[in-house]
Amino acid sequence: MAKTLSENQAHIQAYTPTKLKSKPKFAHSSRKWLLGSLFPIVLIIIWETVSQLGVVESYQLPAPTVIVDELIQLASTGELFEHIYITLYRVFGGFILGTIVAIVLALGVGFSKTAEELFDPMIQALRSIPSLAWVPLFILWMGIGESSKITMIAVGVFFPVYLNLVTGIVTVDRKLIEVGKIYQLSLFQQVYRIILPASLPSFLIGLRTGLGLGWMFVVAAELMGASQGLGYLLVVGQNTLSPETILVSIILFAFIGKVSDWFLKLIELRLLRWQDRFVRGN
Amino acid sequence: MSLVLENLSRRFKDTDAIRDINLSVEDGEIVGLLGTSGCGKSTLLRAISGLDQAYTGTVSINDQVKKGVHDATNFIFQEPRLLPWLTVEDNIMFGLKGKPKASFDRARRFIHYVGLSGKEALYPKQLSGGMAQRVAIARALVMQPDILLLDEPFSALDAFTKMQLQDLLLEIWHKYQTTMVLVTHDIDEALYLCDRIVVLRGQPGEIIKTINVTEPRPRDRGSVELANYKADILDQLDLNQ
Numbered sequence: 001m002a003k004t005l006s007e008n009q010a011h012i013q014a015y016t017p018t019k020l021k022s023k024p025k026f027a028h029s030s031r032k033w034l035l036g037s038l039f040p041i042v043l044i045i046i047w048e049t050v051s052q053l054g055v056v057e058s059y060q061l062p063a064p065t066v067i068v069d070e071l072i073q074l075a076s077t078g079e080l081f082e083h084i085y086i087t088l089y090r091v092f093g094g095f096i097l098g099t100i101v102a103i104v105l106a107l108g109v110g111f112s113k114t115a116e117e118l119f120d121p122m123i124q125a126l127r128s129i130p131s132l133a134w135v136p137l138f139i140l141w142m143g144i145g146e147s148s149k150i151t152m153i154a155v156g157v158f159f160p161v162y163l164n165l166v167t168g169i170v171t172v173d174r175k176l177i178e179v180g181k182i183y184q185l186s187l188f189q190q191v192y193r194i195i196l197p198a199s200l201p202s203f204l205i206g207l208r209t210g211l212g213l214g215w216m217f218v219v220a221a222e223l224m225g226a227s228q229g230l231g232y233l234l235v236v237g238q239n240t241l242s243p244e245t246i247l248v249s250i251i252l253f254a255f256i257g258k259v260s261d262w263f264l265k266l267i268e269l270r271l272l273r274w275q276d277r278f279v280r281g282n
Numbered sequence: 283m284s285l286v287l288e289n290l291s292r293r294f295k296d297t298d299a300i301r302d303i304n305l306s307v308e309d310g311e312i313v314g315l316l317g318t319s320g321c322g323k324s325t326l327l328r329a330i331s332g333l334d335q336a337y338t339g340t341v342s343i344n345d346q347v348k349k350g351v352h353d354a355t356n357f358i359f360q361e362p363r364l365l366p367w368l369t370v371e372d373n374i375m376f377g378l379k380g381k382p383k384a385s386f387d388r389a390r391r392f393i394h395y396v397g398l399s400g401k402e403a404l405y406p407k408q409l410s411g412g413m414a415q416r417v418a419i420a421r422a423l424v425m426q427p428d429i430l431l432l433d434e435p436f437s438a439l440d441a442f443t444k445m446q447l448q449d450l451l452l453e454i455w456h457k458y459q460t461t462m463v464l465v466t467h468d469i470d471e472a473l474y475l476c477d478r479i480v481v482l483r484g485q486p487g488e489i490i491k492t493i494n495v496t497e498p499r500p501r502d503r504g505s506v507e508l509a510n511y512k513a514d515i516l517d518q519l520d521l522n523q
């Protein structure tokens with residue numbers, strides 16, 4: 001009986017996921033690259049021409065080729081990689097620290113009314129302090145070593161991660177919670193089988209925002225006092241009147257920041273395959 | 283007797299949703315709760331399921347009075363309520379405990395029953411409404427509940443899918459003799475599926491009539507007998523009275 005049943009249901013239309021054929025997909029992505037890089041390329045050409053013609057002074061805005069020279073020179077001595085390394089170390093140290101603290105507090109506040117009443121008002125109050133205002137205090141407390149910088153960055157990362165995770169937890173659909181109740185899940189099971197997966201999208205948004213802020217804060221921390229790092233290169237560039245050093249640093253910040261965000265985005269796409277997202281057409 | 287309700291009432295703030303409902307459901311019986319919108323059908327079903335515990339009166343399941351969700355019951359909602367991050371197969375295995383291998387085989391069997399073989403690895407977003415509701419049905423049935431509570435399970439589906447899933451429900455009933463309480467406002471659906479139809483009316487909702495449908499199964503959806511029952515029920519629901 002069951003067999004005839006599934007037979008007569010076989011004709012019901014099924015939405016099998018059809019993988020895009022590789023060719024149009026490739027065409028699509030190369031088109032995307034072309035469109036996206038059109039404007040920057042034109043801009044760089046104009047910039048180079050204007051610099052070569054001497055319309056702007058090179059001590060104010062050096063030509064792109066000069067910047068590339070500077071980049072190659074810094075890289076060839078190996079000095080550049082030390083700066084990059086130390087900056088990365090600070091950002092990720094702060095990112096991990098801020099994220100861990102945010103997760104612990106958000107889980108507490110998200111699940112326990114008492115914890116919410118205890119911590120949330122204080123966290124909300126601290127949030128209204130512009131985070132950069134902490135910098136002098138942290139330097140005073142911890143010196144200009146690594147710990148004050150990492151703490152700074154952690155503070156920046158903390159807020160978006162915390163806020164998004166709490167929001168994710170408290171806005172889980174009641175309907176799904178009821179499913180858990182029907183299956184008699186314990187509180188713990190309910191947390192890790194329903195609430196945490198359901199708040200994952202919002203947590204990942206928090207992580208990406210947090211990482212972005214982490215990059216912002218590392219600049220601040222390194223401007224304030226450092227003897228190494230990409231932010232320190234900015235200070236060097238300013239003091240030695242060499243805008244090309246500043247621009248090298250800015251470009252590297254942009255590039256590495258983008259790569260790290262792209263990395264998180266890959267993780268997000270992988271973890272959120274199940275999400276039914278709005279896909280934009282042309 | 284597998285399910286007995288005594289003097290069941292539920293009050294929301296200052297309005298009574300249902301008042302003094304008494305009902306007993308035999309083992310293997312399919313009982314339909316029929317009534318106009320807002321007369322408390324969902325409220326009643328949620329009280330039986332234990333999802334809502336703020337009622338007065340008693341619900342006894344297999345001679346056991348308990349407030350709260352009972353092992354022997356399962357619930358199929360109006361919407362599929364699948365967990366979007368789980369595949370079809372994992373959704374169906376959601377409530378299964380014990381050896382993974384055994385759970386897996388069992389899930390496969392029910393996937394086959396509901397006609398979703400080959401769709402195990404899809405995510406809910408890749409399913410049509412009817413397919414998603416099939417998954418929800420399989421997720422409940424795989425637990426082999428003694429009592430299945432259904433709150434308008436097919437109301438969001440098109441007429442054809444609806445008829446297919448009604449037949450599916452009857453197949454399962456033949457196989458497992460599951461007791462079912464089915465909330466619906468589709469009179470034809472109630473007549474096609476139920477042994478007994480309980481008509482609720484008013485606010486607070488009260489049972490105004492119980493109709494035994496004695497037609498043997500399989501029933502003919504278009505038969506004169508069912509049409510007569512329908513006329514009777516429409517009469518009962520007449521809002522002018």
Ligand SMILES: Nc1ncnc2c1ncn2[C@@H]1O[C@H](COP(=O)(O)OP(=O)(O)OP(=O)(O)O)[C@@H](O)[C@H]1O
Pocket residue numbers: 294295298299317318319320321322323324325326467485
């Ligand atoms: N959570 C709630 N809070 C307050 N009132 C409620 C709540 N749930 C239901 N009610 C009220 O109880 C009454 C019965 O609602 P219920 O959802 O049980 O109706 P129903 O018979 O299932 O209707 P429908 O056929 O439209 O689903 C309604 O008057 C409704 O306003």
Ligand SMILES: [Mg+2]
Pocket residue numbers: 323324325433
């Ligand atoms: Mg209802």
